[in-house]
Amino acid sequence: SYAIDNRELVEPVLARMGDKNIEQTILSLSAFPNRYYKSQSGVDASNWLFATWGEMAKGRPDITVEQFTHAGYPQKSVVLRIAGSEKPNESIVLGAHLDSILMSRMSDTAIAPGADDDASGVASLTEALRSMLERGYRPKRSIHLVAYAAEEVGLRGSQDIARTFKQGNNAVVGVLQLDMTNYKGAANDIYLFTDYTDSKQNAFLAQLVSAYLPDLKVGYDKCGYACSDHASWQALGFPTSMPFESSFARDNPAIHTAKDTFANSGGQAAHALKFARLAAAFAIELGSD
């Protein structure tokens, strides 16, 4: 059941979150020439995030950070796990994708900064993590943060990882995907996609916004196809949601081009901060029961 009954745990974490750290993470990730799943810089970006999350997790014996090796290409996904103190085999998964691409003339050395798609999602998750750690938050269920490799070439990294969870004895309570969080293209703040997602979990997310982010407006839209990694999880029967930055009609025109830069997402991360806060509220409410 989706109870909202951990306000004393959620609010201090949200209060400590800001856009400056998100900005820095977006700038760091979009500084790689590209994060293509087959390029050296795509491997380097994975290694950078592995080191960054590993540094953040130092001093927490309940946290592991690993790289997940995929068959057929060198870019690894990065998986961080905060072990639940009471129900470690029940998991909440927060995801974003690590890789970037150009819609045309892609090559191992092409310039594909992917600031919005999807450095913004990785940065939003990283800020949620930072604030939870600063508060010393310990979940009862396990919380997993995943930066997927190879999303742009057919949701390949998330397919491997979702399948691994399916084969393990993890009960997955809920999955959240953040793919593009920093380009505010439309009137509402957060758009919940209604296709390839779970309607009950979407309703829970809307309640979380009302409870913790009351000045934000929620809209609904459809992608029309399996448009990000949430579809890999939904296909295996796990409840997923994808809060998105804009409406379908007004999504970021720069994605999959060399123009997908932080400057072209507005030059600030205030929009991405909304998604970071929603992700933290989702993780703590589901992780604390």
Ligand SMILES: N[C@H](Cc1ccc(I)cc1)C(=O)NO
């Ligand atoms: N297709 C998705 C981006 C994408 C997702 C939703 C909408 I509306 C428009 C565009 C992608 O490129 N993910 O990496």
Ligand SMILES: [Zn+2]
């Ligand atoms: Zn994309």
Ligand SMILES: [Zn+2]
């Ligand atoms: Zn994407």
